[in-house]
Amino acid sequence: MIQISHLSKSFTLNRQQKKELGTTQNSVLAVDDISFECLPGRVHALLGPNGAGKTTTLRMLSTIFKPTRGTIIIDNIDAVKDPQEARKHIGFLTGSAGLYARLTPNELIAYFGELYGVSRNDIEMRKKKLYDLLDMHDFQNKRIGKLSTGMKQKVSICRTMIHDPQVVIFDEPTSGLDVITAENIIQLIRDCKNQGKTVIFSSHIMGEVDLLCDDITIIHKGKVLYNDTMEAFRAQQQTPNLTAEFIRIVHDQKTEVQ
Amino acid sequence: MIFTVFKKELRDTLRDRRTVMMMIVIPTLVFPMIMSIFMSVSESFEKKAAEKKVKIGLVSNQAGSLESDLLKVPEALGKKEFIPFTDTISLVKAIRSDSIQVGIYIPNNAEQLKRTMKPISVTVFHDGTDLGMKERADAYLTFIQENWKRERYAELKIDEAKITPFILEHSNVASSKEMIGKLAGGFLPYLFIAFGFMGCMFPAIDLFTGEKERSTIETLLTTPVPRWKILFGKMGVVVLSGLLAATFNLLGIYLSIEVLNIVKDPVVLQAIKDILSPTFIIMLYALLCPLIIFFAGIMIPIAVRAKSFKEAQSIISPLNLLIILPAMVGFFPGVELNEVTALIPVVNIVLATKELIAGTLEWHLVAMAFGVMVLLAVIAIMLSYRKFENENNVIS
Incomplete structure (x- = not known):
């Protein structure tokens, strides 16, 4: 379970960043007092246009960034006060993250297993299970740099799941992937849900959201615009499809601000 | 970790x-x-320098004993070839154009000075950028000077040891x-x-x-x-x-x-x-x-x-x-x-x-x-x- 309460994050701007953003302010507020909950056995969609604060929010949840204000509780652990303990419960998969090209999948998975404190036996056992599931045996000893995008994505999945996390964070995991590779991710998300894990999922592809998610949070300019179940979202829908409804909510907010 | x-x-x-x-x-x-580059370059440089025949221009208006002794300097001190010149201007020109490497000027009264046991002022012309050439000419002249000194000591019946107050020796204590x-x-x-x-x-x-x-x-x-x-x-x-x-x-x-x-x-x-x-x-x-x-x-x-x-x-x-x-x-x-x-x-x-x-x-x-x-x-x-x-x- 993830409980986010009054979460804010501001970044200090250096001279070059101020120039690039055309501002004289010393800091920028990327996430502004957001609160929502993600429940076990459910997939929670985090949506928002580019620059809305999704990645910053997910980076705070995965404890890469420290919040400026607010609390994050992950499986009853305060992730702000004890990020190391919280990380043991989190699996983080992002579409933009790279892999160590000079290592083999076997070496990489063993490395991350060790970093998560998983015993050698458990690493071998889980590795075998994941390799079977993702059909990875053929390329387990090839250098990652020589693998195809699809194979690399399978390695990323394996790395994310090697410590069997209870909370899994997906940040645009299918961006830039072909349909077959993306399907592996979709299947993984379904499996996580079926295993009772808490899943938070950020994507630009509304079809995936519609297919997978049980709850939805829309953020824009760092603030929460909408937060409810997918059922409720569909019920209040004023437009013919999910994409149009998302655009409408964001657009209405813009109009309100103006 | x-x-x-x-x-x-x-x-x-x-x-x-x-x-x-x-x-x-x-x-x-x-x-x-x-x-290996340093060793082979220095070895070949030393070898070349030893084998090099130095062309020495000689300005002298008489065939005196200094001239003849110069011709007799042993080959062990380096190969050489003497080329006669009439004046120092053409000698300097020849050094500059590298047709000779060094020049030696022996004054006209050299023979007379030798006879009266007076020092002869010999000038060595050289190009400072042509390393080792001046040293070669110096070696030839020093060789002759040492021989002449011994001749004079004998002629004057002087024991060389008596006019040598001390012999300077160096002992390097550094390993x-x-x-x-x-x-x-x-x-x-x-x-x-x-x-x-x-x-x-x-x-x-x-x-x-x-x-x-x-x-x-x-x-x-x-x-x-x-x-x-x-x-x-x-x-x-x-x-x-x-x-x-x-x-x-x-x-x-x-x-x-x-x-x-x-x-x-x-x-x-x-x-x-x-x-x-x-x-x-x-x-x-x-x-x-x-x-x-x-x-x-x-x-x-x-x-x-x-x-x-x-x-x-x-x-x-x-x-x-x-x-x-x-x-x-x-x-x-x-x-x-x-x-x-x-x-x-x-x-x-x-x-x-x-x-x-x-x-x-x-x-x-x-x-x-x-x-x-x-x-x-x-x-x-x-x-x-x-x-x-x-x-x-x-x-x-």
Whole structure:
């Protein structure tokens, strides 16, 4: 379970960043007092246009960034006060993250297993299970740099799941992937849900959201615009499809601000 | 966990061709290459110089005894050919056009001066840029002068020993090891320091900026390993790479003398063997360790902050100059480790290594140099820690 309460994050701007953003302010507020909950056995969609604060929010949840204000509780652990303990419960998969090209999948998975404190036996056992599931045996000893995008994505999945996390964070995991590779991710998300894990999922592809998610949070300019179940979202829908409804909510907010 | 990170980073680094080149291949080959080039060039230069027939222009209006004695100078002092000239103007022209290498002017009254036992003023014309030619002419004339002196002593019935108040002899109390250490000993620490720095450079950029550029750092930071442990694991590899580069440099020296037999002079060879003792190697590493940690500690904050490999390289590469220039201090004879130089980073290690090679260490000065470098290494580690802890630096 993830409980986010009054979460804010501001970044200090250096001279070059101020120039690039055309501002004289010393800091920028990327996430502004957001609160929502993600429940076990459910997939929670985090949506928002580019620059809305999704990645910053997910980076705070995965404890890469420290919040400026607010609390994050992950499986009853305060992730702000004890990020190391919280990380043991989190699996983080992002579409933009790279892999160590000079290592083999076997070496990489063993490395991350060790970093998560998983015993050698458990690493071998889980590795075998994941390799079977993702059909990875053929390329387990090839250098990652020589693998195809699809194979690399399978390695990323394996790395994310090697410590069997209870909370899994997906940040645009299918961006830039072909349909077959993306399907592996979709299947993984379904499996996580079926295993009772808490899943938070950020994507630009509304079809995936519609297919997978049980709850939805829309953020824009760092603030929460909408937060409810997918059922409720569909019920209040004023437009013919999910994409149009998302655009409408964001657009209405813009109009309100103006 | 530090060791887990270290192991992985080391494996990753050793699979990077560019790093292996800078860490193993070049440091191993550089000394044998420099030595064989130096040896073959100096050998061929000496051989050529000995074989070279020097053309000597001679301005003399009479066929006196000095002229005839010049013709009789033995070939052992160098091959020569005398070409007569009528005046010094054409002689100088010929030297400038390199048709002759030196010219000797013998005055018209030379024979008369010789008879009356007065000194003859002989002028040697030479081109200062044509090395060794003046010395050749001097050798011929000195040979004749010595012969004539003996003739005059005999004629005047003078016992040569009685007019020689003392015979000057030199006895060098410095061992060959000390000679090499003090005169050429600056070269070795220069190599160790330069390669130690270069050995650190690529791993530092690859393990910090590279991780950021390839977006692998994000996943690493989501593991339950404290950042300082990740930093130390990575830093360990950077430091080890620098030490390995210095080690392979040392191996190159060993190969040059033991396997490739590049050094032929037995005195120099024995001196180098004496220098490369186990005590020297242990002491060398003790001095290099804090220096290389310091190098790693100043490179890492730059690599952490840089957004791309190129940016990191463009900042760290000029830093190389700042390190290499003080390291060159060791080349100057007479610059020694003292209470002031022991406080200057890099210079102190170069000079301490030089003293170590010469076997003339003063322990309190070495302790000072070591202490300064340890202090700087600690400051550099703290700086690296601060930069690596800052999320804005680590995540692009």
